[in-house]
Amino acid sequence: MNLDPVIPFFLLGILARLVKSDLRLPEALYEALSVYLLLALGLKGGVELAKHPAAGLLPQVLAVIALGLVLPLLAFAGLRRMVGLDRPNAAAIAAHYGSVSVVTFAAGVAWLETRGIAFEAYLALFLAILEVPGIVVGVLLARGLRVGAGFGPMLREVLTGKSVLLLLGGLAIGALLGPAGLKSTAPLFVDLFKGALCLFMLELGLVTGRQLSQLRRSGPRLVVFAVLTPLLFGFAGAALGNLLGLSVGGAALLGTLAASASYIAAPAAMRVAVPEANPGISLPIVLGVTFPFNVFIGLEVYHAYAVHLAR
Amino acid sequence: MEPHWHARKLLTIIAEAALERALVAEVGHAGALGYTIAEVRGAGQAGERAGDWEGERSIEFRVVCDEATAGVIADRVMGRYARDYSLVLYLSDVQVRRAERFT
Numbered sequence: 001m002n003l004d005p006v007i008p009f010f011l012l013g014i015l016a017r018l019v020k021s022d023l024r025l026p027e028a029l030y031e032a033l034s035v036y037l038l039l040a041l042g043l044k045g046g047v048e049l050a051k052h053p054a055a056g057l058l059p060q061v062l063a064v065i066a067l068g069l070v071l072p073l074l075a076f077a078g079l080r081r082m083v084g085l086d087r088p089n090a091a092a093i094a095a096h097y098g099s100v101s102v103v104t105f106a107a108g109v110a111w112l113e114t115r116g117i118a119f120e121a122y123l124a125l126f127l128a129i130l131e132v133p134g135i136v137v138g139v140l141l142a143r144g145l146r147v148g149a150g151f152g153p154m155l156r157e158v159l160t161g162k163s164v165l166l167l168l169g170g171l172a173i174g175a176l177l178g179p180a181g182l183k184s185t186a187p188l189f190v191d192l193f194k195g196a197l198c199l200f201m202l203e204l205g206l207v208t209g210r211q212l213s214q215l216r217r218s219g220p221r222l223v224v225f226a227v228l229t230p231l232l233f234g235f236a237g238a239a240l241g242n243l244l245g246l247s248v249g250g251a252a253l254l255g256t257l258a259a260s261a262s263y264i265a266a267p268a269a270m271r272v273a274v275p276e277a278n279p280g281i282s283l284p285i286v287l288g289v290t291f292p293f294n295v296f297i298g299l300e301v302y303h304a305y306a307v308h309l310a311r
Numbered sequence: 312m313e314p315h316w317h318a319r320k321l322l323t324i325i326a327e328a329a330l331e332r333a334l335v336a337e338v339g340h341a342g343a344l345g346y347t348i349a350e351v352r353g354a355g356q357a358g359e360r361a362g363d364w365e366g367e368r369s370i371e372f373r374v375v376c377d378e379a380t381a382g383v384i385a386d387r388v389m390g391r392y393a394r395d396y397s398l399v400l401y402l403s404d405v406q407v408r409r410a411e412r413f414t
Contacts, residue, residue: 027350030364153332207364267366271329275395280358283366 004114006107009198010295013205014212025203033200037106038163040189040196042170043182045124050175052122060244064126064254067240068133071233071258072098076141078229083221091142092270092277093222096286097229098134099262100127102163103204104294106197108256111299112249113194119249123257128167130257132158135269142274154273161265204291211288218281226261226289234259234294234302242309251309255302259294261286317410321373322381325351325399327360328368330392341383343376344412357397369397375405375413 016023049057075097079090105127112119135158139151158164174182182189215223237258241251263286270277324334331348338346351371352361360369374384385400392398407413 203364210361264365268329271327272333275392279366 004107004111005194005198006110006201007295010201010205010208010292013202013207014209014292015205017206017209017212023206025199025206029199030203033196033203034102035162035166036189036196037193037200038102038166039170040193041102041106041109041124041127042167043174043185043189045122045167046171046174046176047179047182048120048174049122049125049171050178057122057125061125061129063240063244064129065133067237067258068098068130069137071236072134072137072141074233075229076138078225083225085222088142088274088277089281091138092266092274092279093282093285094141095135095138095270096261096263096266096282097233097290098137099132099266100130100134100257101260101262101291101294102127102167102264103197103200104260104291105253105257107201107295108253108299108302110194110197111303112253117249117252117303118247119253120246122171123246123250123253124167125171126254127257128164128171131164131262131265134262135266138266138270139273142277151273154269157272158265158269161268163265201295204287208287208292211284211286214280214284215288218284222281222285223289226285227293230259230261230290230294230298231301234298235305238302238306239309242306248303248306248310251306252299252303255306256294256299259290259298259302261290263287263291315408316406317408317413319375319405319407319410319413320378320381321375321403321405322384323399323401323403324372324374324385324388325353326370326372326392327396328370330396330398331370331372333392334372334388337384337387338374340387341376341380342414343374343380343384344414345374347373349373355397355399360397375407377414380414 072094076090076094079085079093080087085093136155139154234255238251238255241254246254263283267279267283271279326334335346349371351369353369354360360367374381381402385402388398388400
């Protein structure tokens with residue numbers, strides 16, 4: 001098996017936190033890296049998107065939105081019935097697991113590329129789309145239909161947030177310019193992608209290492225939830241990808257998307273829209289368990305399942 | 312004190328960055344004319360907020376205004392947000408130039 005370069009960088013970050021190193025990536029670098037990753041993923045997807053007729057994509061888009069609505073409902077049911085959480089916390093965590101993680105997706109892209117496995121790069125569109133429904137469902141689950149005045153501004157913030165904006169913007173620019181137009185930017189947006197991802201994973205290792213030390217607050221049931229949910233959702237995503245006629249790599253990547261849990265957009269939105277939910281129990285499992293689980297084990301498993309489905 | 316200094320209050324609120332928009336709205340509601348925001352990190356009763364990624368930032372929110380306005384802002388912020396968010400509020404005496412800018 002090939003070792004992905006992102007893995008040792010991620011481990012280094014975790015180690016740095018465990019030994020209480022003073023290592024800290026400057027905030028500005030972290031910001032710049034996330035802008036870079038979003039644009040790189042968007043541009044790459046946009047070039048490919050331009051080759052597909054919009055009408056042909058519509059069923060896939062609708063199916064992916066449906067997936068984004070169903071997953072948080074499943075997570076909510078599991079959190080209420082099996083973990084026994086109260087409604088606001090269950091709804092907030094369901095939003096995290098219904099929404100998606102850009103870096104998990106990027107790690108999936110790097111994983112497939114390292115192994116020379118083809119995939120549909122336009123899945124970056126689904127990454128942008130899937131960010132939103134989980135959060136909306138989470139707020140509805142917490143508030144019922146009396147969502148109150150905060151719902152509009154919250155939704156606006158998610159839709160105009162940097163991840164949706166840069167992914168959709170990158171997709172549009174990529175589609176507009178095409179492969180020839182983007183050739184001059186390839187040294188930045190294509191060649192440096194994996195190196196930039198490694199730096200980002202170093203930073204995430206630091207964050208994960210810190211959340212690992214907080215895991216006690218979440219309790220054993222939530223930790224189990226944080227492992228089982230990505231597995232289950234990953235299989236569901238890969239199965240849907242297979243059903244939609246995606247390649248093995250594409251189905252594995254849709255599985256990765258479904259399995260991933262948001263740790264930027266969802267926590268920010270939930271903090272505003274469901275203030276009584278405690279981020280002290282959700283962040284440790286999202287960042288301390290689900291994210292590393294997906295990176296270390298999930299990517300491999302979802303791909304194996306996609307291969308199995310394609311037989 | 313020289314005559315062209317005027318007494319005002321400085322209200323400082325240290326809060327989760329998620330509250331930024333809400334605090335700006337409260338300032339506008341109370342009629343204060345301006346505010347200053349800085350990103351900060353630290354620790355308190357609710358644990359450490361290291362601010363090492365964007366989900367965990369804290370802000371220091373400062374308003375210079377008269378005492379009544381500071382009271383309105385503080386009461387509303389405490390009433391609405393103290394239950395669910397980590398908050399620190401304190402009030403100090405300051406002297407300003409151009410008093411008309413700080414009501």
